[in-house]
Amino acid sequence: DGGITQSPKYLFRKEGQNVTLSCEQNLNHDAMYWYRQDPGQGLRLIYYSQIVNDFQKGDIAEGYSVSREKKESFPLTVTSAQKNPTAFYLCATTSGANVLTFGAGSRLTVL
Amino acid sequence: AQRVTQPEKLLSVFKGAPVELKCNYSYSGSPELFWYVQYSRQRLQLLLRHISRESIKGFTADLNKGETSFHLKKPFAQEEDSAMYYCALNGGGYQKVTFGTGTKLQVIP
Numbered sequence: 001d002g003g004i005t006q007s008p009k010y011l012f013r014k015e016g017q018n019v020t021l022s023c024e025q026n027l028n029h030d031a032m033y034w035y036r037q038d039p040g041q042g043l044r045l046i047y048y049s050q051i052v053n054d055f056q057k058g059d060i061a062e063g064y065s066v067s068r069e070k071k072e073s074f075p076l077t078v079t080s081a082q083k084n085p086t087a088f089y090l091c092a093t094t095s096g097a098n099v100l101t102f103g104a105g106s107r108l109t110v111l
Numbered sequence: 112a113q114r115v116t117q118p119e120k121l122l123s124v125f126k127g128a129p130v131e132l133k134c135n136y137s138y139s140g141s142p143e144l145f146w147y148v149q150y151s152r153q154r155l156q157l158l159l160r161h162i163s164r165e166s167i168k169g170f171t172a173d174l175n176k177g178e179t180s181f182h183l184k185k186p187f188a189q190e191e192d193s194a195m196y197y198c199a200l201n202g203g204g205y206q207k208v209t210f211g212t213g214t215k216l217q218v219i220p
Contacts, residue, residue, distance in 0.1 A: 033208065040120060042197060042212035043155075058207055090155065098143055098201050100208060102155040 003027050004103035006091050011108045013078070013085065021076045021106045023091035032074035033100070036060060037088040046089075049074055078108060086110045113138045115200050117211035124188050125219045132183040132214050134172075134198030142200045144174055144181040147210075149195040158183075158196070168192070188218045 007022045023032065031050050035043040045058030049068040063082025068074055078085045091103040114137045124130055136142060146158040159167045161174040161181060172183045181198060198211040 035210070040212060042117075043210040045207050045209070048207055056207070059209075094208075098208075099145070099157050099160065100147070100155075100199075104154055 003101055004091060004093060006089075006103035006106050008106060009104065011106060013108060013110050015110060016080045018077055018079050019108065021078070021089055021091075021108070023074045023076065023103060024072055025074075025091075025093050026072065027093055027095070027101065028071070029093035029095050029101070030071070031094045032068070033092040033094070034058075034064075034066065034074070034076045035090045035092065037090055037105070043090065046076065113142065113200050113202055113207075113209045115198050115209050115211035117196075117198055117214050119214045120212070121215045121217065123217040123219060126190055127187050130183075130185040130188045130192065130216065130218075132196050132198075132216065134181045134183065134211060136179050136181065136198075136200050138179075138200060138202060140202060142202055144172070145199040145201070145208075146170070146172055146181075146183050147197045147199055149197070151194070155197070188216075190218050190220055192216060193218045 004025045013019045033048040034046040037043050044060050046064050047066040049055035052071050055066050055068050065077045086109050089106045092100040094100050116135045144161045148158040149155045170185045174181050195213050195215050197213045201208045
């Protein structure tokens with residue numbers, strides 16, 4: 001089970017708290033992505049990063065923040081500004097072949 | 112803007128029946144289209160991509176630029192095909208990848 005490691009697998013948060021989801025990869029891929037998966041809505045792009053120290057907003061970036069200080073790591077912070085954070089979060093990477101490789105996901109629940 | 116539409120949330124077919132999962136897209140350039148699959152309790156993974164023009168697990172998909180479609184087909188459904196299927200579009204390079212809302216395929220024994 002290598003490639004992309006997401007942690008924690010399950011996370012509970014109280015309203016008003018920021019939480020950070022970890023995504024680490026050992027595939028040496030340049031590009032990394034964060035998606036949110038909700039039933040009936042598919043996968044929606046939150047942020048993506050093509051290279052270290054650079055990232056772009058996706059379709060639903062409000063209430064989220066990211067950093068890309070290392071090629072291997074692309075953490076996602078869900079801030080208190082995110083109005084409906086309960087969801088399944090997926091991290092992915094892609095090589096030059098444009099094929100996405102996904103992590104196992106992190107399920108965030110707001111209490 | 113790029114957009115992917117999967118009109119069916121759920122598709123139920125009997126084992127041995129043909130399967131067609133629909134996918135339509137909108138994109139101004141030449142997109143790269145993919146089908147990803149998520150089996151129960153497994154990671155989302157690539158099923159096939161239009162550039163490869165190959166058959167994976169009996170599934171094929173042809174890019175129809177005139178109809179802007181990339182439907183996924185299989186002549187005879189198997190129970191192990193039951194899963195969530197997502198159509199995805201990449202505009203090229205390390206661009207954002209846009210997914211459809213997904214279709215759950217249920218193969219009835």
